[in-house]
Amino acid sequence: MSEDIREAILVRLLAVAKGVAGIKYAERNAINISENELPAIVIIDGEEEVDSAALDRNVPGKIFMPVHMTPLANIMIAEKTANAGTVLNGFRVALIKAVLFDIQLLSIVGEGGGRFGGGIRYVGATPGLSEGRLLQGSLIPRFRFSYIFDPNAL
Amino acid sequence: MSLDWQSQLLDPIYDVIGVSARITTASTVKDVTVLDKTAGVALAAADNIEIQSIKPAAIVRMSELSANGLSREALDGAQLALNGSSWTIKSTQPRPSPDGEAKGELYLFLEAA
Numbered sequence: 001m002s003e004d005i006r007e008a009i010l011v012r013l014l015a016v017a018k019g020v021a022g023i024k025y026a027e028r029n030a031i032n033i034s035e036n037e038l039p040a041i042v043i044i045d046g047e048e049e050v051d052s053a054a055l056d057r058n059v060p061g062k063i064f065m066p067v068h069m070t071p072l073a074n075i076m077i078a079e080k081t082a083n084a085g086t087v088l089n090g091f092r093v094a095l096i097k098a099v100l101f102d103i104q105l106l107s108i109v110g111e112g113g114g115r116f117g118g119g120i121r122y123v124g125a126t127p128g129l130s131e132g133r134l135l136q137g138s139l140i141p142r143f144r145f146s147y148i149f150d151p152n153a154l
Numbered sequence: 155m156s157l158d159w160q161s162q163l164l165d166p167i168y169d170v171i172g173v174s175a176r177i178t179t180a181s182t183v184k185d186v187t188v189l190d191k192t193a194g195v196a197l198a199a200a201d202n203i204e205i206q207s208i209k210p211a212a213i214v215r216m217s218e219l220s221a222n223g224l225s226r227e228a229l230d231g232a233q234l235a236l237n238g239s240s241w242t243i244k245s246t247q248p249r250p251s252p253d254g255e256a257k258g259e260l261y262l263f264l265e266a267a
Binding site: 030031032033034035038042044072074076078080081126128130131132133134135136138140 | 195196197198199200201202203204205206207208209210242244263265266
């Protein structure tokens with residue numbers, strides 16, 4: 001049976017984002033959002049890289065190897081200026097907690113589950129502000145999903 | 155020949171396309187005429203994401219503010235009722251005429267109240 005762990009992670013990550021309390025809209029790779037859909041979380045599929053140590057060892061191309069995937073979860077809000085930071089940080093906490101402790105995501109990457117070698121890590125966040133009807137604030141928590149990529153399972 | 159920018163340029167514009175607005179500061183309420191410069195805008199977020207919104211703004215003549223006893227400083231944080239919407243004035247920017255700042259206009263940058 002073929003499997004695509006990358007796609008499975010992104011599908012589940014979107015479901016987790018949709019489940020964050022107070023989020024009105026969540027979608028993958030949506031690049032146009034109406035202000036009335038805020039607060040929203042947009043998942044950008046993001047990059048992935050084979051673990052550099054595996055590449056350095058020049059392992060054969062058809063064996064399994066660790067991959068680090070870094071999707072972006074854009075939290076976007078429209079708030080009064082005085083409240084924007086607090087609201088953004090509230091969603092940040094909720095999303096990070098939901099992702100790091102989601103049993104399905106942990107199972108997909110193999111952290112403590114049936115697979116091995118995987119893990120989910122929070123690696124930082126990037127803020128942004130722009131003016132609109134209300135202050136448009138964004139915060140992009142970055143997660144690193146490490147999983148074992150097996151070309152033979154595709 | 156000298157040109158009176160206030161009476162010959164600004165006033166006719168405000169007479170035609172100006173709209174009534176009410177400014178409420180911490181100490182007073184004044185009715186003024188403003189130009190509604192609210193415009194639709196796509197705000198760039200991260201990773202090519204754009205949020206469709208508006209950038210609310212209005213312009214008022216400095217002479218009318220002075221006539222109403224309103225200073226630029228008094229407008230910071232004041233409320234503006236305009237075309238059925240309520241706004242908070244977040245910042246202002248002078249737009250002087252050739253006759254100077256006092257005979258020019260003032261941009262009001264707004265946020266939904």
